[in-house]
Amino acid sequence: MNILSCLDPSRTLASAQASSKKRAFEIISELFANSCQSVSEQDVLDSLFARERLGSTAMGGGIAIPHGRCNSCQGAICAVVMLETGIDYNATDKQPVDILFAVMVPEQAHDEHIECLSSIANLLKQESFSRQIRNAYNNQALYDIVKAAVEKQSAKA
DSSP states (O other), X not given: OOGGGTEEEEEEEEEEOXXXXXXHHHHHHHHHHHHOTTOOHHHHXXXXXXXXXXXXXXXXXXXXXXXXXXXXXXXXXXXXXXXXEEEOOOOTTOOOEEEEEEEEEOTTOHHHHHHHHHHHXXXXXXXXXXXXXXXXXXXXXXXXXXXXXXXXXHHHO
């Protein structure tokens, strides 16, 4: 799955300020609701917390992939948030999380959900990619970094 089909520059945020996972999820919910008229902030927030109750979506190294399902989504949507300061995220490696790559999919989009999460995880496993994200100086630069990495990954496939 090409992540760029579900990521929009309006859903990238560099240097966001959040002091907790709750605040980070609120920021993500706002990004989704502001760019997708059919999606409500509260539905996204509830979905992210429901999934997080099953276990932490942190993957280590300061990175998390919060995700959930939302009936009002027309298709998979993604957001990338780079926090100015890492937050406690209950990660197994105990590292504070500063990179959040969020995914929201329609309720019945099982295959799309797995494909999207897999593509994102493969990108985020690359140390050079996470280093570039951490150096993004504004929202557009953050989007451009993701775009370049996805295009590079697609060229290899």
